[in-house]
Each structure stands twice: as C-alpha cells, then as structure tokens.
Amino acid sequence: MPRRHIALSFCILLVACVVLYHHAELWLITSTLINVSSSWIWAFGPSINDPGAEPNVLGREPFYRHIIAVGDLHGDMANARKVLQFSGVVDEFGNWTGNADFFVQTGDIIDRGDDTIALFTWMDKLRGQAAGTGGTVLSLLGNHEWMNAIGDWRYVYPSELNTFGSVAARQKMLSTGRIGRSWARNYTTAARLPLHPSLGPPNFPYPPPPITSSSHIQKSDDLGSGAETKQDPLTHAAISFVHGGLSPSYSNLSPFPTRINEIGSSLLRKLQDRVQPPPHPPNPYPGLPASATAEEHEMYGVNGPVWYRGWAENSEEQVCKEVDAVLDKTGTRRMIMGHTPNFRNIVSRCDGKIIIIDTGISHAYGGVLSALSIDYSLIPVMGQDGKEQWEEREVVTTLYADWQEVIVDDVRLVEGHFQHWV
Numbered sequence: 001m002p003r004r005h006i007a008l009s010f011c012i013l014l015v016a017c018v019v020l021y022h023h024a025e026l027w028l029i030t031s032t033l034i035n036v037s038s039s040w041i042w043a044f045g046p047s048i049n050d051p052g053a054e055p056n057v058l059g060r061e062p063f064y065r066h067i068i069a070v071g072d073l074h075g076d077m078a079n080a081r082k083v084l085q086f087s088g089v090v091d092e093f094g095n096w097t098g099n100a101d102f103f104v105q106t107g108d109i110i111d112r113g114d115d116t117i118a119l120f121t122w123m124d125k126l127r128g129q130a131a132g133t134g135g136t137v138l139s140l141l142g143n144h145e146w147m148n149a150i151g152d153w154r155y156v157y158p159s160e161l162n163t164f165g166s167v168a169a170r171q172k173m174l175s176t177g178r179i180g181r182s183w184a185r186n187y188t189t190a191a192r193l194p195l196h197p198s199l200g201p202p203n204f205p206y207p208p209p210p211i212t213s214s215s216h217i218q219k220s221d222d223l224g225s226g227a228e229t230k231q232d233p234l235t236h237a238a239i240s241f242v243h244g245g246l247s248p249s250y251s252n253l254s255p256f257p258t259r260i261n262e263i264g265s266s267l268l269r270k271l272q273d274r275v276q277p278p279p280h281p282p283n284p285y286p287g288l289p290a291s292a293t294a295e296e297h298e299m300y301g302v303n304g305p306v307w308y309r310g311w312a313e314n315s316e317e318q319v320c321k322e323v324d325a326v327l328d329k330t331g332t333r334r335m336i337m338g339h340t341p342n343f344r345n346i347v348s349r350c351d352g353k354i355i356i357i358d359t360g361i362s363h364a365y366g367g368v369l370s371a372l373s374i375d376y377s378l379i380p381v382m383g384q385d386g387k388e389q390w391e392e393r394e395v396v397t398t399l400y401a402d403w404q405e406v407i408v409d410d411v412r413l414v415e416g417h418f419q420h421w422v
Contacts, residue, residue, distance in 0.1 A: 060380035060388065063420045065195055067374040068399075069104040069241065071338035072142065074362035075113020075160060077122070079369055083361060087371035087399050094122065096129035102193060102202070103130065106338040106357065107142025107243035111155035112364035117163055120179045127186060138202060139187045141264065142243040142338065143306045148174055149183070149271045151286040153279040171276040180272050189264035190257035190305055191241040192332060195376040195394065196234050198419050205255035206238070206331025233414035237392070239374070240332045244339045245308035248322045252295060256330040260305055267296040311354045312340035312347065320350040327353060333394075334408075336372065343367035346398040352408035355396070373397040373404075378418060390414050 068087050073080045084090045088099040103126070109119045127137040144155065156170075164170035174180045193202050200208065240246060240256065252259045270289045277286035288297060298304055311319055327333060338358035343365060347356040360367020375395045383389030396408035 060390075061420060062380060063196065063378040063418070065101050065374075065376040066099065067102045067104065067193065067239075067376075068100045069106065069336055069357055069372040069374070070361075071106050071356075071358035071370070072108035072341065072361065073105070073119060074108055074111055074144070074364055075115045075119065075157075076362040076364070077115035077118045079361050079363060080115075080119060080122075082401065083369050083371050086369075086401055087373065089371075090126070096126050096133065096135065098133045098135060100135060102136050102138060104138045104191065104193065104241050104336075105140065106241055106336070107140040108144045108338060108358075109142070110148055111144040111160075112157070113362050114157060114160045114163055116160055117173075117179070120182060124182055124186070136202060137186075138191050138193065138241065140191060140241060140243050141183060141187045141189055141268075141306070145183065145187070146300060146306055149180075149268060150288065151277045151279050154281065156279075167279060171279070175272040175276055184265070184268060184272065188257065188261045189242070189299065190246075190260040192238050192257045192330065193241065194238040195333075195374075196237050196378060196418065196420075199234060199238060203257055203261070205258040207255055233416050234392075234418070236327065236331055236333050237376075238332045240327075240330050240335045242305040242335070242337050244304070244306050245311045245337050246305055246326050246330065246335060247303045247308045247310060248326055250303055250305065250308070251298065253326065253329050256332075260299065263293075263295050263299045267292060267299065270296075307339075309340045311335070311337065311349070312356050316349060319354060323350050323353045334396075341365060341367060345400075346370050346372060346407075348396075348398075348407040352396055352410075355407075369401050371399045373399050378414075378420075381413070383415065387415055388417055390416070390418065 068084075068089050070080075070083055070087070081090065081094055084094075084103075085092065088097060089103050091097050105123065109123070110116050123137065123139060127139075129135075130137050147154070148156070161167065161170060164173060174183075188203065191203055192206060194200055194204065242260075246253060252263060267288070270291055274289055277283070280286060288300065300306055302308065311323075323335070327335065334353045334355060336355045336357060338356070340356055341358040341360040342356065343360045345368060346359060348354070349356075355372065357370065357372050359370040361369055373396070375393075375397070377391075377393045379391045379393070381389050381391050390413070391411060392414050393411045394408060395406060395410075398405045398407055
C-alpha cells in the first residue's frame with residue numbers, strides 16, 4: 001500500500017478515536033483501535049533503519065556493527081566490571097548483554113593487582129556467553145602476559161601470588177593449567193577486525209589468500225566484497241588491534257595478522273612446554289628458550305607488536321608521516337593499541353588513524369576508567385542511473401564513567417553489491 005494512503009487512513013482512524021473517546025461507554029473500543037493503529041503503522045510505515053526512504057531500498061538491507069575495546073586492566077576486577085558495565089558490554093551482574101557485536105581487550109590483564117584468576121575466568125565466561133548470542137570476544141596477549149610466560153615476575157604482587165597458593169601452582173596455572181590453556185586457545189598477539197563481514201571473519205588475513213571456487217569469500221565482482229584489491233571500496237574497512245604497536249620497520253607485518261600470530265603461537269608453545277624456570281626475581285632472568293627463532297626474538301623485542309611504543313611517544317609529524325604505509329600493508333583504516341598509558345584520556349592521533357586506549361584503569365595507576373566504542377553502518381541509498389550506492393559511516397567514541405566524546409565521524413558514499421554475511 002502506498003505510504004500516502006497509509007498516512008491518510010491513519011489520520012481518519014485517529015479522528016474516529018477522538019470522537020469515540022468522548023463516549024465513556026465506548027472507551028474499550030477506542031483503546032482497541034489505538035492499539036491496532038499503532039501496530040499497523042509500525043508494520044507498514046517507514047523503516048526506522050532508513051528514515052524517509054522506502055524500506056529495504058531495492059531489496060537491500062542496512063548493516064550495523066558495534067564494537068567495544070578496552071585497554072590494560074592489570075589485576076583490578078572491580079574497575080574492569082565498572083568499565084564493561086558503563087560501556088554496555090555487561091549488565092550489573094557481570095553477564096554479557098548482547099549490546100556489542102565484538103568486545104576487544106588489548107592485553108595486560110595480569111600483574112600489578114590481585115585479581116588475575118578472577119579476571120581471566122571472567123573473560124572466558126564472557127567469551128562463552130557472547131558466542132551464545134552471536135557476539136565475539138577478541139583477546140590479546142600483552143607484554144605482561146608474555147613476561148609471566150617467560151618467568152619474568154617483576155610486577156607480581158605477593159598478595160596476588162597468594163591467590164594461587166604457591167609459586168609452583170602459579171607456574172602450572174599459567175603454563176599447562178586453565179589460564180595457560182586459554183592463552184593458547186583464545187588469545188592472539190594481533191587482531192584484524194573487518195568492519196563489514198564481506199571482508200571475512202575476524203583475523204582473516206590481509207592480503208587475502210587467492211580466491212578459489214570453494215572460498216567463503218566470493219570474488220569482488222560478484223559481491224563487491226573489497227577483499228581482493230585496494231581499489232575495491234571496502235578493502236581497508238578494518239581495524240588492527242595489538243598491545244604495543246605495529247612498528248613501520250617490523251619485518252612480519254604481512255600477511256596481517258596471520259604471520260604475527262603464527263610466530264606468537266610458536267613462541268608461547270615453547271615457553272609453556274619447557275620446564276618452568278624459577279621466577280625472576282629473585283632468580284636470574286630466564287629469557288626466551290634456546291630454541292627461539294630470530295623471528296620470535298623480534299616479535300618480543302622493543303620493535304615488535306608486544307613492546308613498541310613509537311605511535312604513542314614519537315612526534316605528531318613523524319607518526320602521521322609513517323602511519324599510512326602501515327595501514328596500507330595491514331589492510332586497515334586505523335590501529336588501536338594499549339600499553340602506553342595516558343591517565344587522563346584515550347589518545348587519538350592523525351585524525352583517528354592511531355588510537356591508544358590504555359588510561360591506567362587499574363587502581364595501581366589511578367587513571368580514568370575508559371572504553372572505546374566503534375559504530376559502523378552501511379545504509380543503502382538511491383544512486384544515480386540505477387547504481388547500487390551505500391552510505392558508509394564509522395563513528396568512534398571515547399567512553400568514560402560520566403561523559404563521552406566523539407573522536408571520529410567519517411561518512412562516505414560507496415558503490416557495490418555487498419553481502420552482509422559470510
């Protein structure tokens with residue numbers, strides 16, 4: 001039915017309701033008509049996803065994705081719960097709400113606080129709850145997780161050690177025990193999160209492998225997926241997450257994040273499988289295993305994704321000059337990291353291409369409680385000459401306990417036929 005006919009019918013119905021309202025004995029009829037009319041206009045009226053346009057323009061559905069990212073937590077369960085609650089990830093009971101499609105934690109859950117066991121247990125609980133509602137939890141290993149896997153316990157509080165019961169019990173828990181197994185199974189060193197599913201699932205590599213007839217990512221001329229060449233409109237519609245940073249001179253950026261995660265998995269396996277060395281201090285620093293490769297040493301070095309601080313510490317002129325090459329190589333639009341804290345606010349550099357989300361959430365630092373929100377949408381619009389056009393929008397907002405700030409609001413028009421599932 002045309003919208004103008006719906007609107008006219010609705011107005012006539014409302015007039016009738018007003019007349020009936022003045023007759024008390026007909027109140028039941030009036031209320032019934034109002035309920036019916038409300039349901040009618042909801043069912044046949046304009047789509048709330050596309051105000052002012054025909055619903056599902058030319059049969060195309062809008063797409064939305066909501067992401068929350070949180071930085072270093074450092075053993076503070078109480079503050080972690082506050083952050084995840086005010087950002088909408090969990091409810092007052094600490095359970096997954098389903099409000100976020102993705103929750104990303106960029107590492108350093110361990111050290112400087114007593115709640116190591118509780119936090120890693122909670123993360124795994126949320127991972128399961130999220131999966132049950134179609135959501136995803138992405139977890140990264142920070143430099144402090146790596147330090148503890150190596151046997152570098154410089155930032156382990158005696159009170160935290162007591163929660164494990166003994167040095168031996170803590171070593172076992174972090175290597176072959178529950179936490180160590182979760183690290184090996186659920187945590188990575190880097191992550192690439194596509195904003196649109198036609199680019200593939202989380203951590204789908206860039207550049208992508210060659211397209212074959214059996215691939216779940218179809219050719220871009222079939223779907224406009226943007227997964228084959230940089231000329232495709234959505235090819236770099238993705239975000240990188242690491243703990244430290246992706247150095248411009250790091251030798252294993254590509255394919256991203258596959259190569260970094262292969263190296264990380266190999267090193268973690270060697271650390272967990274070896275006889276656990278006596279922790280440092282008071283014992284000597286154990287270092288990486290003798291079997292560690294040059295690539296594994298580089299990954300854990302100051303220039304690797306675990307420790308690199310250049311995006312936070314170098315001059316604005318330098319980082320803005322270097323960032324595009326890294327984004328191009330990793331197939332992303334912006335990079336998000338923790339590791340280097342600013343206790344007042346989340347830091348955005350180079351128009352949001354670099355975002356540093358460690359604000360010292362733990363009481364060990366006393367920084368501001370914060371989270372990062374990313375809202376992505378791809379809305380169909382009427383294009384000229386019958387072309388399929390979409391309004392692509394990405395809004396990045398910093399969230400704090402009692403205020404928030406939009407730091408990116410990018411809108412552009414793209415053409416193509418995009419499939420919202422893989």
